[in-house]
Amino acid sequence: MKANWIRRGKFRDSAASVEPAAHASAKGNIAFEGARKKSGNRARNRLIMAMSCFIGIYAIIGGRLVYYGMQGDEDGGSRGPAVQNLASRPDILDRNGEVLATDIKTASLFAEPRRIIDPDETIELLSTVLPDLDWEQTYRKLKSEAGFVWIKRGLTPRQQSQIMALGIPGVGFRTEKTRFYPGGPTASHILGLVNIDNQGIAGMEKYLDSQGLTDLQSTGLAFQQGLEPVRLSIDLRVQHVVRDELVQAMQRYRAIAAGAVVLNAKTGEVLAMASVPDFDPNNPVHALDKDRLNRMTAGTYEMGSTIKSFTTAMALDAGGATLQSKFDASRPLTIGRQTIRDFHGKGRVLTLPEVFIYSSNIGSAREADLVGIEGHRAFLKRMGLLDRMQTELPEVARPVEPKVWKKVHSITISFGHGMMTTPLQTAVGAAALMNGGKLIPPTFLPRSKEQADALAKQVIRPKTSEDMRYLYRLNAEVGSGKRAEVKGYRVGGKTGTAEKVVNGRYSKDVRFNAFLAAFPMDDPTYIVLTIIDEPKPEEGKASATAGLNAAPMVANIIRRSASFLGVKPDFRQETAPMLVSYEGND
Structure with a gap:
């Protein structure tokens, strides 16, 4: 009995000892599985994180490539060493805001010689697009x-x-700033032009550089968005x-050249000025040809009988003559x-208005003689005709x-021979004869009447100006200027x-x-x-004097442009008294 109990007890003890062992083994398996799952999740997470990083990096790189690809047209070529972009220039506008000059973007072709495989083949291919390419230099x-x-x-687009279609290795493009003139040659001598590096080399373009634009460009501060447009008086x-009239x-x-200027007599503003032949600043291959000279400011000429305007004004202003004065032109x-002879002499004594409208050389010489050599030169200098125009x-x-004025010089200069000046200077001096006697320096920039008055110099008496206005009008009504009448x-x-000098x-x-x-x-x-x-x-005329060509040119310009200048026509009959009758002369 006892033994059975002991066996059962041992049995129980043995069973009890087995059960805990099995339980422990099951627990160990569960722990192993958990550790394995935990380790696998961690590896998976690491893999996902690594993949995410790589995807993010490549996304950034791809995004930057797309960005640079889209920016290629603005930043220049996609290859080649960095080249500094050309500095910007301000737009140039006329007085009404119309664009006369502006910057545009164009492509320029460059090469990287170290990447050129075959120079001969490269030049041959490029010349199919650029036939004027210099083979030897390239x-x-x-x-x-x-x-x-x-x-x-x-390059043009x-x-x-x-060239892009040729697929030539080692060549590329950069976008540069190029000056563009929408009007072509219309105002070429006023605007001037720039060189290949967008720097002003003539005209108002050069003037802008001299006024500080070059300094802004050299310091890198010249940006298109920050440059205010420059407005001209044109x-x-x-x-x-x-x-158009000059052409x-x-x-x-059938002339070799022509020129004209329209000047505001009260402010000195140049409203228009042209000289032909001229050039196209967008393609200035002929800009330096000698016949393309700006004759209105850069050429000096004997201005002929237009100088008699100043001779007559000088005689009137000095007090030695009046409109009633008479001068012997009989011989x-x-x-x-x-x-000294007259072109079509009257062979008699002439009144001062007759001297003017008959354009008498003898009468002008006697007017100059009233003032004397020193007084004559001093007057022309006061009128701005002997100094370089500012x-x-x-x-x-x-x-x-x-170099030394003698009596013969004073006499010949009185009717326009022996002294040369620029046409624009002549117009500026004439403005003083018409505006009450004030000499105002010319400008191609806008100027108010108040600003002009601050710069003006009184060079003749207002009464002299009044007399000269009378003589000018008289000459257009019955004198050599009839064909200028509008x-x-x-x-x-x-x-x-x-008369021009030929062979001395x-x-x-x-x-x-x-x-x-x-x-x-x-x-x-x-x-x-x-x-x-x-x-x-x-055709059909025997002569080519100024009254037959230069005067009609004036009439055409006034007829077509007066309304733009704000001058309204007045068709009321003028009743100004006439001092003389006119027989017909130029």
Whole structure:
């Protein structure tokens, strides 16, 4: 019994000992599985994190590549070493806000010689698009060890597209700033032009650089968005009219050149100025040709009988003459070896208005003799005709006068021979004759009447100006300026037919003609001066004097542009008294 109990007890003890062992084994298996699951989750998380990092990095790289690809047109070419972008220039506007010059973006072709496989093949391919490519110069560039060389600046979009299609290794494009002139040659001599690096080298473009633009560019502060547009005094509408009339006149009169200016007599503002032949600043291949000279400011000429305006004003202003004065023009005047004759002499005594409208050389010589040599030179200097003109344009010539004035010089200069000045200076001096006697320096920038008055110098008496206005109007009504008359606009003026010097002698067949006008004569606001170089007689006419060509040019300009200038026509009959009758002369 006891033994059975013991067996059962042992049995129980043995069973009890087995059960805990099995339980422990099950618990161990559960723990192992948990650890394995935990380790697997951690590895999976690490893998996911690594993949996420790689995806993020490649996404950033891809995004930046897309960004740079989209920015390629603005930043330049996608290859090649960094090249500093050209500095910006401000827009140039006319007085009404019309754009005369602006910056645009164009592509330029560069090469990396070290990456060029075959220079000969590269040049041959490029020449199919760029036929004017300099083979020898380009070959030297491509054979060099330079890292970067320019091949062609300022490509057209079509050229860029065609070169890209060639797929030439080692070449690329950069976007640069290029100056664009919407009007082409319309105002070329005023605006000037820039070089390949967008720097002003002539005209108002050069003036802008001299006023601090170059300093802004050198310090990197010249940005297109931060540069205020520069407004000029030019009226693009009037400028177009002036140039168009000059081109037509050159053809009509078979001349070698022509020019004109429209000047505000009260402010000195240049409203329009042109000289033809001219050039296209967008393609200035002919800009430096000698016949493309800006004759209005950079050329000096004997202005012929237009200078008699100043001779007559000088005699009136000095107090030695009045409108009632008389001068003996009955016979030629001899000074030393010089004999002074009239073109179509009247052979009698002339009143001062007759001297003016008949354009008498003898009468002008006697007017100068009233003042004397020193007084004559002093007057012309006071009128600004003997000194280099001060204005914004860099291209301004210095007048030419005798080194030592003698009586013969004073006499010949009185009727426009022996002294050379620029046409614009002549117009500026005439403005003083018309506006009450105030000499105002010319400007190509806007200027108010108050600003002009602060700069003005009183050079003749107001009474002299009043007399000169009368003579100008008289000459247009019954004198040599009749063909400059425009109904309703009360034009006045003076012709000038100057014989040009050929082989050291004055030629009777080669002329430089001019007409100096003002309007409206009851309150002269605008001066119009036209010049035409070596005109030929029109079909059916035997002569080519200023009254037959330069005067009609003035009439056409005034007729077409007066409304743009704000001058209203007045067709009421003017009843100003006439001092003389006119027999017909130029």
